[in-house]
Amino acid sequence: MPPIQALGVLQQDDDADPALEEFPALQKQLLRTGPDNLRRIKQQAGMLREGLLAQ
Numbered sequence: 417m418p419p420i421q422a423l424g425v426l427q428q429d430d431d432a433d434p435a436l437e438e439f440p441a442l443q444k445q446l447l448r449t450g451p452d453n454l455r456r457i458k459q460q461a462g463m464l465r466e467g468l469l470a471q
Contacts, residue, residue, distance in 0.1 A: 436444065446454055 436447070439447070446457065449457065
């Protein structure tokens with residue numbers, strides 16, 4: 417699987433929903449990645465988990 421590439425600089429949304437601002441940093445970043453990259457991240461995380469549990 418090829419590495420995930422950034423497409424550009426993300427800007428902070430000053431009008432963001434206050435409820436979303438309370439999310440942990442990782443959860444906010446995953447929300448910004450979009451569905452395709454989120455699916456790839458989850459797949460890679462699952463493979464990493466399986467590898468760690470197999471040790």
